[in-house]
Amino acid sequence: MENATKAEEQARVTAVIEKLKARLAAIHEQIEAAHRETSRIERAYGENTKVNVTEVDDQMETNAAVQQQKVMVARAVENETILKHEGDRLTLLADNPYFGRIDIDEDGEPDTLYIGTATFIDENGDFLVYDWRAPISSIYYNGTLGDVTYETPAGEQHAVLKNKRQFQIEHGHIKTMFDTNETVGDEILQSVLGDQSDEYMKNIVATIQREQNDIIRDTSSDLLVVQGVAGSGKTSAVLQRVAYLLYHSRSDLDADQMVLFSPNRLFANYISQVLPSLGEKNMRQATLFEFLANRFTGLHVETLFERYEHDAAGLPKAAETIRRFKEAPSYLEAIYDFAKNPDRTPHFIDVEFNGETFFSAANIAKIYQSQPALMQPVDKFTATKNALIKRLNARIHMEAKQDWAQLQVSDLSQSELETLTADHEFATGEDEQQFVSEAIVSKAFAPIYDALYNDHFYDVFQDYQHFMAQADAPVSDSIWQTMITAFSDGIESHHLRLEDAAPLLYLRDLSTGSGQNSLIQYVFVDEMQDFSMAQLLYLKHAFPKAKLTLLGDAKQDVFTSNYQPSDFIHEIKDVFAGYKIRLITLNKSYRSTQPITNFAKALLPEHDHIQAFNRAGDKPEVLTVPRANAAAALSKLVTRLLTADGTVAILTKDAQTADQLYATLKLDTPVTLLSANDHSLKSGCVILPVYLAKGLEFDAVVGWDVSASTYQNEADRDILYTLCSRALHHLNLVALDEPSPLITALPTNLYRHAGDASEARV
Numbered sequence: 076m077e078n079a080t081k082a083e084e085q086a087r088v089t090a091v092i093e094k095l096k097a098r099l100a101a102i103h104e105q106i107e108a109a110h111r112e113t114s115r116i117e118r119a120y121g122e123n124t125k126v127n128v129t130e131v132d133d134q135m136e137t138n139a140a141v142q143q144q145k146v147m148v149a150r151a152v153e154n155e156t157i158l159k160h161e162g163d164r165l166t167l168l169a170d171n172p173y174f175g176r177i178d179i180d181e182d183g184e185p186d187t188l189y190i191g192t193a194t195f196i197d198e199n200g201d202f203l204v205y206d207w208r209a210p211i212s213s214i215y216y217n218g219t220l221g222d223v224t225y226e227t228p229a230g231e232q233h234a235v236l237k238n239k240r241q242f243q244i245e246h247g248h249i250k251t252m253f254d255t256n257e258t259v260g261d262e263i264l265q266s267v268l269g270d271q272s273d274e275y276m277k278n279i280v281a282t283i284q285r286e287q288n289d290i291i292r293d294t295s296s297d298l299l300v301v302q303g304v305a306g307s308g309k310t311s312a313v314l315q316r317v318a319y320l321l322y323h324s325r326s327d328l329d330a331d332q333m334v335l336f337s338p339n340r341l342f343a344n345y346i347s348q349v350l351p352s353l354g355e356k357n358m359r360q361a362t363l364f365e366f367l368a369n370r371f372t373g374l375h376v377e378t379l380f381e382r383y384e385h386d387a388a389g390l391p392k393a394a395e396t397i398r399r400f401k402e403a404p405s406y407l408e409a410i411y412d413f414a415k416n417p418d419r420t421p422h423f424i425d426v427e428f429n430g431e432t433f434f435s436a437a438n439i440a441k442i443y444q445s446q447p448a449l450m451q452p453v454d455k456f457t458a459t460k461n462a463l464i465k466r467l468n469a470r471i472h473m474e475a476k477q478d479w480a481q482l483q484v485s486d487l488s489q490s491e492l493e494t495l496t497a498d499h500e501f502a503t504g505e506d507e508q509q510f511v512s513e514a515i516v517s518k519a520f521a522p523i524y525d526a527l528y529n530d531h532f533y534d535v536f537q538d539y540q541h542f543m544a545q546a547d548a549p550v551s552d553s554i555w556q557t558m559i560t561a562f563s564d565g566i567e568s569h570h571l572r573l574e575d576a577a578p579l580l581y582l583r584d585l586s587t588g589s590g591q592n593s594l595i596q597y598v599f600v601d602e603m604q605d606f607s608m609a610q611l612l613y614l615k616h617a618f619p620k621a622k623l624t625l626l627g628d629a630k631q632d633v634f635t636s637n638y639q640p641s642d643f644i645h646e647i648k649d650v651f652a653g654y655k656i657r658l659i660t661l662n663k664s665y666r667s668t669q670p671i672t673n674f675a676k677a678l679l680p681e682h683d684h685i686q687a688f689n690r691a692g693d694k695p696e697v698l699t700v701p702r703a704n705a706a707a708a709l710s711k712l713v714t715r716l717l718t719a720d721g722t723v724a725i726l727t728k729d730a731q732t733a734d735q736l737y738a739t740l741k742l743d744t745p746v747t748l749l750s751a752n753d754h755s756l757k758s759g760c761v762i763l764p765v766y767l768a769k770g771l772e773f774d775a776v777v778g779w780d781v782s783a784s785t786y787q788n789e790a791d792r793d794i795l796y797t798l799c800s801r802a803l804h805h806l807n808l809v810a811l812d813e814p815s816p817l818i819t820a821l822p823t824n825l826y827r828h829a830g831d832a833s834e835a836r837v
């Protein structure tokens with residue numbers, strides 16, 4: 076590009092930054108003024124409340140004044156918040172105001188637009204920077220030169236795209252600048268992807284690719300399913316999608332109304348800076364385990380990781396059959412039929428108080444059965460609950476007349492009495508006496524009320540056992556019965572298997588009419604292949620108003636590849652029948668260098684669709700060492716890798732191996748062992764089991780013990796593929812004695828073979 080053009084562009088960058096700085100200074104002053112105003116009103120508000128409140132007239136006057144002051148404070152605070160938000164957004168632009176430029180011709184009018192992470196309008200109302208999410212900005216991501224269209228609230232608009240220019244600007248200086256006809260030219264993407272990894276994931280708005288853009292800007296699907304190969308930008312796309320949706324529904328969508336189910340806690344922390352870097356609040360995040368555990372207080376719900384480790388010791392055929400049966404949508408459908416059966420009475424239990432039965436299970440069942448036969452079971456349940464609360468209130472009313480309650484009333488101090496009767500008026504002293512006495516009894520009976528309110532008169536675990544006892548068992552009766560007994564024993568010792576969690580919640584929700592959250596508008600599931608169909612079906616039920624985005628890669632099926640066929644897109648279509656479904660496939664892998672992606676994909680039997688992004692690098696290395704020399708060879712290798720790479724992750728097949736390695740590995744620098752309870756990533760050398768590395772990436776990956784004895788089955792392919800695809804720049808696999816047959820079967824031109832660590836080149 077001509078130097079003159081670059082100089083002109085640089086002059087514009089400098090001018091925009093000047094204006095940004097001036098605006099930021101003005102905002103800063105306004106914030107200070109707004110803050111002073113808020114404090115002033117708050118002080119006055121404090122004074123005003125000190126009026127005599129014992130006289131009724133004064134009290135009313137004070138209330139009105141207080142209300143008025145409250146409104147003023149709220150307004151002042153809101154004003155301050157808006158200014159702060161504006162300041163934060165513009166601060167994001169101050170170093171790097173934009174990354175793209177488009178020259179268009181609309182209705183014969185030429186126009187030049189610059190695109191960045193937020194909008195910046197100068198004092199004359201001119202758009203110096205357009206937000207990347209503005210309708211017209213989609214031309215930058217989608218359009219090739221020539222005729223283009225873009226969607227606006229007023230309908231489709233036409234324009235001619237004359238030129239598209241990309242910038243890399245750092246600290247106010249243009250580093251690189253290209254004119255391109257592509258979505259984003261390879262040069263800039265290569266430069267971005269070639270960087271060292273960070274503790275936090277970065278936003279990708281400057282380099283979004285066309286198919287990723289489709290995911291980000293989809294607003295019409297009820298269910299968006301993204302099947303993308305490892306490193307294809309699924310997680311990135313979904314995070315920018317959240318930012319996009321927030322921008323376009325500012326007035327009626329809040330980040331709190333969106334939930335992302337993430338694979339582990341490390342991942343949750345890893346992605347936590349993307350939305351703030353775009354000036355947006357983070358959505359809610361939970362792992363499936365946290366979501367389930369929250370709903371089963373007092374029980375330990377098995378985690379996916381625990382189950383994986385347990386399965387590694389051997390999963391008996393019958394246990395596998397039962398698990399498949401319970402994780403299928405038909406199992407939840409059977410629960411639905413069971414719960415909706417008009418002839419069934421849920422399993423009620425006694426409500427105890429002070430060691431005595433307050434409401435007996437038999438009586439509760441009688442109330443339930445006395446409801447009109449045509450009533451829905453869930454309405455019968457609610458009617459039963461209301462009837463019990465009514466009986467409790469009647470009992471409180473009676474009990475309040477008893478001597479013990481009356482005695483307690485007379486023991487109250489004047490101030491206790493005033494607190495209890497505040498805001499109430501009584502016609503007679505007797506009325507007041509009865510009111511206070513009932514308040515005292517209510518307090519004493521609060522545990523009963525809580526038990527009723529929280530449905531503790533219903534035992535879902537017993538009910539679930541009744542359900543299982545009448546289900547069409549997929550195994551022999553005796554095995555099925557043994558499983559039911561094991562379930563019951565598990566509950567006794569406060570343990571719940573993962574496969575029973577979603578079915579139990581579903582039964583409880585359907586029986587009691589609780590558990591649904593209609594406020595959530597969007598649910599995102601990352602690593603959908605880790606979810607069973609039953610769990611997805613449960614999420615659909617739990618968030619009835621939400622649009623869903625499911626992201627996954629059937630080939631990174633670490634947890635279920637040993638017992639579940641991995642193509643479940645088909646099943647999803649059945650489960651979500653009636654939804655407006657869109658399926659987007661991402662085949663290009665951006666994370667790793669070309670040699671690493673080519674190696675990783677060759678591990679999969681079907682891999683032609685996977686395309687490596689064109690980034691050069693060293694071939695992966697397979698190092699085979701005698702078991703006795705392994706520890707020394709590993710420390711030599713890691714030490715060498717650390718001279719080039721900021722983060723070297725040693726990935727093991729299970730947690731036990733990671734623990735052992737951590738105890739024995741001797742390095743001159745600190746080593747971090749990461750477990751399921753860790754929240755944040757560290758740089759340097761980290762050791763973790765491969766399943767915890769899901770969704771993460773590291774400058775260099777060392778696959779530990781990739782030996783014939785460890786990775787031997789077909790099911791291990793997915794695990795090995797996941798492991799290899801975590802590497803950005805370097806991949807080294809260490810085999811003890813003999814490499815896995817999954818590796819020796821690969822074409823030898825895909826990797827370098829090293830017999831000893833000293834030969835392994837970095």
Ligand SMILES: Nc1ncnc2c1ncn2[C@@H]1O[C@H](COP(=O)(O)OP(=O)(O)OP(=O)(O)O)[C@@H](O)[C@H]1O
Nearest residue numbers: 279282283284305306307308309310311665666770
């Ligand atoms: N358009 C893009 N521009 C710049 N970087 C990108 C782009 N798309 C993806 N990347 C980078 O590629 C890497 C992989 O992206 P991401 O983690 O979103 O992929 P994924 O499909 O969720 O991966 P996986 O399933 O393997 O965990 C990240 O470092 C991300 O920043």
